[in-house]
Amino acid sequence: MGNNIGGINRIGKTHNMIKKVKLLKPALGREEKRQLKLDAILRHAAAAFMEKGYYKTSLDDIARLHKVTKPTLYYYIRNKEDILIKCEAVASQRINGLLDDVTALDDNGFAQLKKFIEGYVEIVTDDIIRCHIRHRGQREDPAAREASLKMHREIEHRVREIIGRGVADGSLRPCNPTIIAILLFDALNGISAWYREEGDLNHEELVAQVLLIVTEGVKNKE
Amino acid sequence: MGNNIGGINRIGKTHNMIKKVKLLKPALGREEKRQLKLDAILRHAAAAFMEKGYYKTSLDDIARLHKVTKPTLYYYIRNKEDILIKCEAVASQRINGLLDDVTALDDNGFAQLKKFIEGYVEIVTDDIIRCHIRHRGQREDPAAREASLKMHREIEHRVREIIGRGVADGSLRPCNPTIIAILLFDALNGISAWYREEGDLNHEELVAQVLLIVTEGVKNKE
């Protein structure tokens, strides 16, 4: 479906395993370990940001969660904002991955939209993604800010295209794809702020209700 | 429809006008003037918060916008957080006022929901309300936090009731009113983050699209 953090999709081949069997502890190359730790830091940070908010969370807080001291973090991140940027990269990959999957088959627009919604509700559960959704917009470095906006527009554009395709192929009724895409995103992103997997509301019911309102609307016809 | 800030709905009677005509400058009582200034400060603060965010906006920034110095603000507000609390009070009054209006007549649930949506899209344009929507959740004083949650739940509950009523009277199709209410709010609140009155998208089109998706859904039936 998506992919994981940096570049550790499969563990790096270990071409030296034949040479000598003295590598029992390493097992993971240093680069891989580094990526794993970065991922852990990101998760800790994201969890803290979701609980207390970006500004009320200090780097010391994050370091404490990770059981290291603050300066150590700087070995993995450039600065505080860089955490958000790295979360965004993860989010971008996951969401675009979903969109790739959804648009791969040549279903009609409605079917694709349905698949996207189902997948997105899944994605929106992840702490790193929730963190990104909540804090996208905090970027203060102008360049990072611009990059963030661009990636956001790109994703919105792809959903808009799905809707537009649906209108064209007749599977969706005539509507303004731009506005509908934005409204849909607002509702779906909102979910990330309140939905708890541990709660009594299960995934299926949630997805069903989203699909109900999006596809049929709530007005009774008879 | 709603009402304005503190308690200045009509200018306070001026029962002393007969006594002597030496009151030409005052015209507004001191209490009224104070409320007017508080309102202005709130608007300046809200505008700044919407542009730069709560934490990136200093009290000096707000003071500068209002053309006074920081300590002066403390004559009108208790502290920085108090600004958010006061914005919330305004928002609460406006939204509950709308709900009062909407539920006053005994239309069916669908008609009431429609009216609410139309009114809410209007409300969500105001800077103070936008500010509240964006920053509800930042409250750090536990008491204020609790009060905020309570008022939020109350409003959500009233909308849920409208939907429940609609399901009961048959004007809305069977659905989970709790989830639908939340999704609806997410979408509507989202509007406050991107919609600009000066933009090329006019109110009517926006409302029409929201109603389209909420009432009919986007799936084509034929």
Place this chain on the structure above:
DNA sequence: CTATATTGTTACCCATGAGTAACTTAAACT
């Protein structure tokens, strides 16, 4: 026209928290 509350100012305090420098420990690689 003075007395008094209301607004506002200048000049400060001080907690917080991001980021850095310099040093120590642990691991890896011939």
Place this chain on the structure above:
DNA sequence: AGTTTAAGTTACTCATGGGTAACAATATAG
């Protein structure tokens, strides 16, 4: 071995910004 590089630590600096004290001006009332 023993040297290099990665990983982490303690102990700082330093800007920012919320909040306050003490003082100055202005208006309202008697």
